[in-house]
Amino acid sequence: MVRAPFYDKNGLKKGAWSVEEDNKLRSYIQRFGHWNWRELPKFAGLSRCGKSCRLRWLNYLQPNVKRGNYTEEEEFMIIKLHEELGNKWSMIAASLPGRSDNDIKNHWHAHLKKRTMKNPTALKMKMLSNEAYQHDADIARKTETDSSVSNSPSFQIQESSQLPQETSSSDFSYLSFDNAPLSGINWTTEDSLATLETLEQSFSDFWTEPFILDNTYVQNNYPESLADGGFSASQSCYNEGIDSIYEAMQEVENYQRINEDPYLVN
């Protein structure tokens, strides 16, 4: 599965990471943080280049890294965001907590790309139906009172999470573009709730994370100008993605609602 370990001409180790190396890197970063990737391997006692350490940490060793078993919401988000952002894997990853850009990229090439290529119209149709539904829903919402708590997205999300399992799983079939059922996914009420909470969290994180006083995170993910309240090219780049991510969040909410009402989509 992984490349056999070997040493390059500079004496740097390449290829698969050993458990011992993982432990060294993990314990060093947990203790001291990653202040300088280039220098880090020397201090951590690793014969690796900084890049390799960084990649290993981000894609594998970070405590919050989620592995395998993509939920259908995650897949939907990836498909939707990829349609709007293209191969901006880091942007897509920003809206999927615990998933690395590399992981998402691999999942796209291994699974989702084939599905969308096999039946692109099915995806497009679904997108359009969601947009149409969103439009109707917006109009309906405007007719109701603004003070109603039940109109808040979080309330609706919680409502939809109370759905019986059968209803939820059957209505996700459009994601399976070759008409084969999605395998390995057990859509449960708990999953639904957890995923939606995750999505809410992710959207919330998108706004709040730049201001978290975790110097590691700020140093590596956001330009200082953001924390300073200034403006930069990088900020505009982030802003560019916000709309798409927000739209994708709405799409996910939409099909949760659709699942709630079996008469909306057939």
Next chain:
DNA sequence: AAAGGCGCCAACCGCAGTGTC
């Protein structure tokens, strides 16, 4: 049972953007 092909994923590589001197 063995061989070959394919899928998947960890890891590498090169380039671009940003920061620092």
Next chain:
DNA sequence: TGACACTGCGGTTGGCGCCTT
């Protein structure tokens, strides 16, 4: 302001494991 260093991103590759023949 230009050169250099560092970091992050996206494309690509190597190779293990599973599946098919």
